[in-house]
Amino acid sequence: MGLVVQKYGGSSVADAEGIKRVAKRIVEAKKNGHQVVVVVSAMGDTTDELIDLAEQVSPMPSGREFDMLLTAGERISMALLAMAIKNLGHSAQSFTGSQAGVITDSVHNKARIIDVTPGRIRTALDEGNIAIVAGFQGVSQDKKDITTLGRGGSDTTAVALAAALDAEVCEIYTDVDGVFTADPRVVKKARKIDWIAFEDMLELAASGSKVLLHRCVEYARRYNIPIHVRSSFSGHEGTWVSSEPLKTQQQGDKPVEQAIISGVAHDTSEAKVTVVGVPDKPGEAAAIFRTISDAEINIDMIVQNVSAASTGLTDISFTLPKAEGRKAIDALEKNRSGIGFDSLRYDDQIGKISLVGAGMKTNPGVTADFFKALADAGVNIELISTSEIRISVVTRADDVNEAVRAVHTAFGLDSDSDEAVVYGGTGR
Amino acid sequence: MGLVVQKYGGSSVADAEGIKRVAKRIVEAKKNGHQVVVVVSAMGDTTDELIDLAEQVSPMPSGREFDMLLTAGERISMALLAMAIKNLGHSAQSFTGSQAGVITDSVHNKARIIDVTPGRIRTALDEGNIAIVAGFQGVSQDKKDITTLGRGGSDTTAVALAAALDAEVCEIYTDVDGVFTADPRVVKKARKIDWIAFEDMLELAASGSKVLLHRCVEYARRYNIPIHVRSSFSGHEGTWVSSEPLKTQQQGDKPVEQAIISGVAHDTSEAKVTVVGVPDKPGEAAAIFRTISDAEINIDMIVQNVSAASTGLTDISFTLPKAEGRKAIDALEKNRSGIGFDSLRYDDQIGKISLVGAGMKTNPGVTADFFKALADAGVNIELISTSEIRISVVTRADDVNEAVRAVHTAFGLDSDSDEAVVYGGTGR
Incomplete structure (x- = not known):
């Protein structure tokens, strides 16, 4: 039996009962002969409470201190989890991100992992311990300051440790049973996906699926670490995300060349910016997106309309997180003369399927x-x-749920369908 | 202007308002030209809440994990304090005990400081920052595990840093105005002491005065660091604890040889154990106190009664914290045959003046x-x-308050007395 990395989110360790339940599950894995490394998030609302405190003392807290503050959250949950495991008669040791060797760059609040040197974790495992590691945090390579990894940080910690420790699998425990063919809150007949390829999962994540974040899947794909997304509240098998289909599925006789639909994702967190009346000449798009990039805004879709021959002007639209909308408009207005455009349109009533x-x-x-x-x-x-494996459309936000259900049914993904619609190999 | 270490207790930083008030005071010291190092405890009840959580997941939490858990408390307060200071336009950086170079032994929950290597603090100060350091915590020399210093740990952190940084003074901010001639809750006419020698403060602390703990005073005395105990809620001068009297007092004409009464301390947290019918021969006391010491129990007073010539037996009494009473009785009973005694008496209704x-x-x-x-x-x-500079008596607990008031008045310590009673130099 090999090494397993398990990650438990805040909802799984929201209170003392949750911590004890999780401890039992961890001990089971240990009893099954695995070496177990556990990555844990802060308890329930701890992080929100800390953010609230920070806002009370300072409207613009410094990144370094904000990270110092937030990392207290995992420190609490990991110590409690280690205690709960010991109480079940198994030895456990907790480690901060820094102690676990999670080395990052110095970009506070959204640091990127540069290296993982898990010497202390390896030692703890070799001595028979279960190792509990604080998710979401690391230590900066140059200044040795405490950093946090930003959204999805704990999942990324888990995958990064799994890669550095050459784990068999990285289990991501959450409050749902796995990855579904669509959001079950929107599509009642959504099906749990047993296996999905890294690439498809990347597209789902980029398209609004919240279960796994893009960043964590990307890391797992690079190091070829299978991820098993499953519920900490049930014993069910969840969704495997890996490069190779599960053995049970490989036995199937479906031709390799056929299209296999993984699922339908949707996202209503974005807004659309349209830059109207842009001269249709080389360098214009570059000027717009350099402005956006200099403002450190991440954008999603970009569409350039066909130029109207009569005017020599065109429109360029892009989507971005609503939270970044104000910043993008300000940056573009500020550089209006440099770019050269007529006007800007902003629309936050859109959805993406x-x-x-x-x-x-x-x-x-x-x-x-x-x-x-x-x-x-x-x-x-x-x-x-x-893209190669995804097609996305932007619609009115009000239409999104109806659109997701329609597409889910049309592609035979509903749980009461006999079989998913298959393309290609069937000669269709 | 030199370097000042300031320490703020949990009651001073109990909420966002408290943190902002403390931040202003720190900035004042900086504006006055000092280099400022601040040691901070966990906010208000944080530590108690964490202990409560630990008890919910495990009846006997491991020392290592307990320390990991508790140190989250200072991490929160120090980051918030640094943010609040920055919000006032001054630069501040927070440091964990480990980052501040507080090196300890490996005795979790009550580690002792072995060394202080404040290189990062010195650098932060040289770069013009205010340095905020987590009190109560360190890192073990051998295993690099997080440790806590036990009761009075934050005061000790402050004094230790003051010594390592060669500070002018270590200011201990609390919720009272300083050290008083007696507990003001018991003696209404108690006076604030302007200056007290290390030795006298050590005796007061050992005798029940709660303002400064023995350990912190001992450390300050060894490195000759003046302590200034004062309120974080007022601007008043507090009590100076140092080797030399304040200059203003040195101008006085009181002879050096006279007795100067510092104050009256009381303590009702102890119990008395009497070992009855001990053979009055060499080695008996040693056997008793070896047993107690092996059980890691700290005792206070020891009194051996005069032996009754007729029986050759004597009684030995000692006092110890009530919380340790059960353990002491158990240890002695277990070793009854080895020591040889008739019976044990336990009395927790005592007080000490x-x-x-x-x-x-x-x-x-x-x-x-x-x-x-x-x-x-x-x-x-x-x-x-x-002792050289203290006389203590044990009485019924019910008599303690009355006894303290009587002694306080008799020695002219009441605030409306013309002058304290003076011995020796006055020829009395």
Whole structure:
């Protein structure tokens, strides 16, 4: 039996009862003969409470001190978890990110992992301990300051440790049973996915699926660490995310060339900015997106409309997180003369629906059926963007739920469908 | 202007308002031209809340994990304090005990400081920052584990840093105005002491005065660091604890040889154990106190009664913290045959009153007046113990307050007295 990294989120360790339940599950893995490394988030609302305190003392807390503050949260949960495990008769030791060797850059509040040197973890395991590691945190390489990894940081800590320790699997425990073909709150008939490839999971994550964040999947893919997303409240198998299908699925007879639809993701957290009346000449798009990038704003979709020949002007639209909207508008206005455009339009009543699946681009039927499903549901499409394994459209926010259900049904993903619609290999 | 170390207790930083008030005071010291190092405790009840959580997950939490848990408390307060200072336009950086170079032994929950290597603090100061350091915590020399210093740990951190940084003064901020001639809750006319020698403060602390703990004073005395105990809620001068009297007092004409009474301390946290019927032969006391010491129990007073010639047996009494009573009785019972005694008596309804002052032993009038004051107040004395600069008696717990007031008045310490009673130099 090999080494397993387990990660438990804040909802799994929200109170003393939760911590004791999680401790039992960890001890089970240990009893099954595994070496166990556990990555844990802060308890329930701890982080929000700390942020609230920070806001009370300072409207603009410094990044370094904010990180120092927030990392107290995992320190509490990991120490309690280690105590709870010991109380079950097994030895456990907790480690801060710094002690676990999680080395990061110096960008406070959203540091990136540079290296993982888990010497102390390895020693603790070799001495028969269960190692408990604080998620979400590290120590900066140059200044030796405490850093936090930002959103999804604990998942990334878990995958990074799994990679550094050459773990068999990284288990991400959460409050849902795994990754679904669509958000079960929107699509009642959504199905749990047993296995999904890294690439498809990346697209789902980028398209609004909240279960795993893009960053963590990317890390796992780079180091080829299988992720098992599952519930800490049940014993069910969850969703495996890996490069190779599960053995049980490999036995199937589906041709490799066919398109396999993984799921439908949606996202209503974005807004759309349209730069109107841009001269249709080389360098214009570059000027716009350099301005956006200098303001450290991450954008998602970009669409440039066909130029109207009569005016020589075109429109460029892009989507971005609503929270960044104000900043983007300000940055563009400030650089108006440098870029050269007529006006800006801002729209935060949009939604995005994405269909994700392997082999999509080589099976044009997928795109056609996707648009037909939306049309049948009366959903108007405002922007379109595609990749090798994903097709996304922007619609009115009000249409999103209806659109997701329509597409989910059209592609045979509903749990009462006999079989998912398959493209390509079937000669369709 | 030199370097000042300031320490703020949990009651001073109990909430966001408290943190902001303390931040202003720190900035004042900086504006006055000092280099400022601040040692801070956990906010208000944080530590108690964490202990409560620990008890919910494990009846006997491991020392290592308990320390990991508790140190989250200072991490929160120090980061918030640094933010609040920055919000006032001054630069501040917070440091954990480990980052501040507080090196300890490996005795979790009550580690002792072995060394202080404040390189990062010195650098932060040289760069113009105010340095905020987590009190109560350190890192073990051998295992690099997080440790806590136990009771009074934050005061000790402050004094240790002051020594390592060669500070001008260590200011201990608390919720009272300083050290008083007696507990103001018991003696309404208690006076604030302007200056007190290390030795007298050590005796007061050992005798029940809660303002400064023995350990911190001992450390300050060894490195000759003046301590200034004062309120974080007022701007008043507090009590100076140092080797030399303040300059203003040195101008006085009181002879050096006279007895100067510092104050009256009391303590009702102890219990008395009497070992009855011990053979009056060499090695008996050693056997008893080896047993107690092996059980890691700290004791206070020891009194051996005169042996009854007829039986060859004697009684030995000692006092110890009530919390240790059960453990002491168990240890002695277990070793009954090895020690040889008739029975054990346990009494937790006792109190201790101590008079502390320099030159006491060479001025027998002090002792006589002390006993007379107690007798006049109708207080019966059960045990007596003396040192160079202290005389303590054990009485019934119910008599303690009355006894303290009587002694305080008899020695002219009341705030409306014209002058304190002086021995020796006055020819009395």
